[in-house]
Amino acid sequence: MRSIAIDGPAGAGKSTLARSLAQKLGFLYVDTGAIYRTVALAVLRAGADPKEPGQVIPLLDGLDIQMDYGPDGVQRMFLAGEDVSREIREHQVSGLASAVSAIPEVREFLLELQRKLARENNVVMDGRDIGTVVLPGADVKIFLTAAPEARAERRLLELRERGQEADFETILRDIKDRDYQDEHRPIAPLRRGPDAALLDTTDLNLERSLEGLLSLVKEKISL
Ligand code: DC
DSSP states (O other): OEEEEEOOOOTSSHHHHHHHHHHHHHHHEHHHHHHHHHHHHHHHHHTTTTTOHHHHHHHHOOOOOEEEETTTOEEEEEEEEEOOTTTGGSSHHHHHHHTTTTHHHHHHHHHHHHHHHHHHHHHEEEEIIIIIIITTTTTTEEEEOOOHHHHHHHHHHHHHTTOOOHHHHHHHHHHHHHHHHHHSSSOOOHHHTTTTTEEOOOOHHHHHHHHHHHHHHHHHOOO
């Protein structure tokens, strides 16, 4: 099985690019952020504080999280049988996901689920620690990033397209806070591994970014 690991901060274009890449290659696209978001939603619904490991850890055993792919190939997340794919995208869930993802037991709990997907399928997997922790043996490792302002601008457009109102300064602050949390947590912090190729999309549109991504992939595996 082949695996392509794409890591980087929120809003660098990871999910859109990883999904397009997977489609082009006929690989399964695995959005690991969606899994953390689903855990965060479960914690929220249980009325627990996502920043409190003592409240989150006891919930893990009873968690019923399922992942599925629709006929359109889009990854869907289910919590106790309910499709929560839309709800986990809400702005509030982003911060909570970052908080639960800093808990080592949560990461450990999700590790096997992610590895199993890569054992059974050719995957393009995106997240924060895929090349460094989840799939250290990935065939291709890419660190995708962009300036915080460019990422905030993209997130704003994305939210507006979904009919959600938001303002640039708030989004920029949230992005910087989340970067800080993700980069400074003691376990599996967001960082570029020494063997990951860097792709900075600040000045690249989607098409150019995908070209850049494809050429990095072609350097490593023959398609
Ligand atoms: O990519 P995203 O915004 O959907 O991710 C939500 C949060 O989950 C993010 O703040 C960091 C965390 N995350 C993680 O710690 N490890 C991953 N592999 C993916 C996401």
